[in-house]
Amino acid sequence: MNESTAPQWHRPGRFEALGPAFFTYLQPTPVPAPHWVATSASTSQLMGLNPEWLQTDEALQTLSGNAVSVPSPDGRKPLASVYSGHQFGVWAGQLGDGRAIMLGETSLGFEVQLKGAGRTPYSRGGDGRAVLRSSIREFLCSEAMAALGIPTTRALALTGSPLSVARETLETAAIVTRVAESFVRFGHFEHFAARDMQEELKALADLIIDQHYPECRTATALQGNAYANFLQAVSERTARLLAQWQAVGFCHGVMNTDNMSILGLTIDYGPFQFLDAFDPGHVCNHSDNQGRYAFNRQPQVAYWNLYCLGQALLPLIDSEELTIAALDSYKTVFPAAYATQMLSKLGLPEDAAGTAPADGRFALLVNPLLQILADNKVDYTIFFTRLTEAVQQAQEGNIDFEPLRDIILDRATFDAWSLTYSEQLAQVDQAQAADLMQKSNPCFVLRNHLGETVIRAAQGGDFAPVQQMLAVLHAPYDSHPAYADWAGFPPDWATTIEISCSS
Numbered sequence: 001m002n003e004s005t006a007p008q009w010h011r012p013g014r015f016e017a018l019g020p021a022f023f024t025y026l027q028p029t030p031v032p033a034p035h036w037v038a039t040s041a042s043t044s045q046l047m048g049l050n051p052e053w054l055q056t057d058e059a060l061q062t063l064s065g066n067a068v069s070v071p072s073p074d075g076r077k078p079l080a081s082v083y084s085g086h087q088f089g090v091w092a093g094q095l096g097d098g099r100a101i102m103l104g105e106t107s108l109g110f111e112v113q114l115k116g117a118g119r120t121p122y123s124r125g126g127d128g129r130a131v132l133r134s135s136i137r138e139f140l141c142s143e144a145m146a147a148l149g150i151p152t153t154r155a156l157a158l159t160g161s162p163l164s165v166a167r168e169t170l171e172t173a174a175i176v177t178r179v180a181e182s183f184v185r186f187g188h189f190e191h192f193a194a195r196d197m198q199e200e201l202k203a204l205a206d207l208i209i210d211q212h213y214p215e216c217r218t219a220t221a222l223q224g225n226a227y228a229n230f231l232q233a234v235s236e237r238t239a240r241l242l243a244q245w246q247a248v249g250f251c252h253g254v255m256n257t258d259n260m261s262i263l264g265l266t267i268d269y270g271p272f273q274f275l276d277a278f279d280p281g282h283v284c285n286h287s288d289n290q291g292r293y294a295f296n297r298q299p300q301v302a303y304w305n306l307y308c309l310g311q312a313l314l315p316l317i318d319s320e321e322l323t324i325a326a327l328d329s330y331k332t333v334f335p336a337a338y339a340t341q342m343l344s345k346l347g348l349p350e351d352a353a354g355t356a357p358a359d360g361r362f363a364l365l366v367n368p369l370l371q372i373l374a375d376n377k378v379d380y381t382i383f384f385t386r387l388t389e390a391v392q393q394a395q396e397g398n399i400d401f402e403p404l405r406d407i408i409l410d411r412a413t414f415d416a417w418s419l420t421y422s423e424q425l426a427q428v429d430q431a432q433a434a435d436l437m438q439k440s441n442p443c444f445v446l447r448n449h450l451g452e453t454v455i456r457a458a459q460g461g462d463f464a465p466v467q468q469m470l471a472v473l474h475a476p477y478d479s480h481p482a483y484a485d486w487a488g489f490p491p492d493w494a495t496t497i498e499i500s501c502s503s
């Protein structure tokens with residue numbers, strides 16, 4: 001194999017350069033008889049890898065955690081990082097990468113982690129492993145989110161092993177190779193703040209600002225305070241992320257502060273779910289007895305989590321007033337971003353007269369529509385794809401709403417809404433509206449039953465469906481006639497799928 005086709009590691013990586021207070025060097029624990037489950041050509045391309053490398057045995061061994069010679073021939077020095085966090089609203093103390101091991105940072109600046117690669121000093125009684133079922137979900141969903149245009153960690157590869165892993169039943173092990181420009185979470189900052197380790201707190205903030213938020217150094221807002229500007233920038237990225245989650249109907253399920261990315265990425269695909277029938281109070285995590293992370297609470301929870309980050313950054317900002325002001329931006333950015341997303345789903349571009357939600361069309365159309373979808377338990381994704389088709393096929397402004405009426409019980413209320421909608425739509429360019437809707441309303445999202453279907457095939461030894469589903473989810477706005485079933489209503493058994501935190 002030509003060595004240049006393998007990832008080129010940059011040593012020390014930027015995170016590694018922070019020093020030993022932030023991590024522990026360690027090697028992944030090898031697994032028996034590793035095999036490929038799936039790979040992502042898209043992530044490989046993003047990382048500038050030669051796609052042929054992913055076909056090699058060297059890649060299989062490396063990405064299963066089996067290439068553990070010390071020192072590694074390619075100069076890697078894997079590590080697990082320490083962080084803390086609030087879980088379900090309660091301070092949980094020290095956590096850390098309990099089953100994720102960072103192989104290193106590539107020369108193009110991507111950190112590469114193996115999730116499920118064995119125990120670390122932060123495993124706290126866990127086995128350091130992940131099972132095939134949850135790993136398929138993480139692999140597919142992180143790639144699906146990227147294709148939907150939603151910021152996320154990426155997945156490069158998924159490998160499996162016959163190694164038994166005990167969960168509710170005995171399952172087999174798998175390892176997701178995931179990739180991000182940084183895996184730093186709110187919890188990393190909370191960790192050093194809680195221990196009053198101000199030097200480390202500052203070093204971490206400086207690293208992230210310099211690498212990912214350099215504009216905060218020169219910003220004049222918030223009295224030119226770089227750390228306050230940093231907090232504001234993170235608040236705004238998080239607000240935009242949440243707007244995208246809510247608009248696509250994505251329920252994360254475990255929005256603990258250790259699962260909040262400092263780059264505003266979606267991270268940690270555990271009990272997540274895309275809504276089937278629209279239910280604003282939906283709780284996708286069966287371990288979340290209080291419904292803390294219900295779908296409609298997510299924006300509020302993100303704000304709560306940002307407060308924890310603000311608290312952690314307070315010693316650096318050195319002003320309560322500036323900290324509160326920085327966090328306040330969330331309150332304007334989230335509603336505006338959400339309204340823009342929702343109006344786009346309806347084919348209505350931002351109004352020059354004023355951006356949403358000041359835009360009266362939000363109150364006029366979006367709130368009543370969501371009420372109709374909730375009252376009638378209408379499938380969220382299918383409603384918007386049918387509406388898109390209806391607008392695309394409209395003749396001289398006449399929209400045939402029958403395919404939508406078909407899935408709504410209370411037709412009188414819907415008819416009134418569709419009348420108002422038609423009037424608003426008539427005020428914008430029809431072709432532009434149809435185009436906007438096409439780009440805003442995916443036909444394919446990773447619904448629970450779709451994940452379950454490919455998981456069952458993979459558990460029976462057939463991995464081809466994982467790769468096929470990845471191909472469809474990589475182009476979610478296309479119609480893929482051969483896979484029309486995957487864009488259809490969920491089967492009855494979908495409601496019996498229980499996804500908990502045990503993965």
Ligand SMILES: Nc1ncnc2c1ncn2[C@@H]1O[C@H](COP(=O)(O)OP(=O)(O)OP(=O)(O)O)[C@@H](O)[C@H]1O
Pocket residue numbers: 095096097098099100122123124125126127128129130254258259267268269270501503
């Ligand atoms: N099987 C396991 N073995 C060891 N540690 C674990 C295991 N499962 C979870 N943890 C640790 O418990 C904490 C909370 O777990 P959580 O489910 O939020 O994360 P995760 O899914 O393991 O990983 P990540 O957030 O990195 O995607 C983390 O510190 C995580 O590393």
